[in-house]
Amino acid sequence: MDQDAVLDLFRKSGALLEGHFRLSSGLHSNRYLQSALVLQYPEFAGALGHAVGERTRHLQATAVLSPALGGIVIGQEVGRALGIRALFAERQDGTLTLRRGFTLGPTDRVLIVEDVITTGGSTKETAAVAEAAGARVIGASSIIDRGPDPGRLGLPLQSLVRLEVPTWDPESCPMCAKGEPVTKPGSRG
Ligand SMILES: [Zn+2]
Numbered sequence: 001m002d003q004d005a006v007l008d009l010f011r012k013s014g015a016l017l018e019g020h021f022r023l024s025s026g027l028h029s030n031r032y033l034q035s036a037l038v039l040q041y042p043e044f045a046g047a048l049g050h051a052v053g054e055r056t057r058h059l060q061a062t063a064v065l066s067p068a069l070g071g072i073v074i075g076q077e078v079g080r081a082l083g084i085r086a087l088f089a090e091r092q093d094g095t096l097t098l099r100r101g102f103t104l105g106p107t108d109r110v111l112i113v114e115d116v117i118t119t120g121g122s123t124k125e126t127a128a129v130a131e132a133a134g135a136r137v138i139g140a141s142s143i144i145d146r147g148p149d150p151g152r153l154g155l156p157l158q159s160l161v162r163l164e165v166p167t168w169d170p171e172s173c174p175m176c177a178k179g180e181p182v183t184k185p186g187s188r189g
Helices: 003-012 044-059 071-083 121-132
Strands: 017-024 026-034 063-067 087-090 097-100 109-117 136-147 157-162
Touching: 003 017, 003 044, 003 157, 044 071, 044 109, 044 136, 044 157, 063 071, 063 121, 071 087, 071 109, 071 136, 097 121, 109 121, 121 136
Parallel strands: 063 087, 063 109, 109 136, 136 157
Antiparallel strands: 017 026, 087 097
């Protein structure tokens, strides 16, 4: 699946909007990304998971590990595509950890899978969970990489799409300067 095909699924499902938006942070952007909206359709989630699987098969992972909640659906689909376990890490008292009896060990080659990677902070945190369990982290993957430099993680990173989502303070927003009306994404009507 090429970049355009991926973005087409996002647009079709309302997971990628283009316009002039006020984000929950208060910042303005010309794009709004909400990957849960594309992943709610099993056929789209399956196709994206398959594409990530094809991109990462050469890494010979033995398990997928995703951070909850955003990474769970795509992690499951990548695990299905590669025929390997899909685990997730979740927060307990603020710390990302393996719960529910999930285990990883020295024989595991772990692929970190997320829907969207922005700063890479959660990716690194999830990798640290696998390493603390004694496993080897062999790479990371996401549907979308919002960051400027795929090398920033210190891990091989495979993403289906590189997409910038620029943000501005309202005072410096170029669309506000042109007087374009701003909308809040997710609100109806
Ligand atoms: Zn604006």
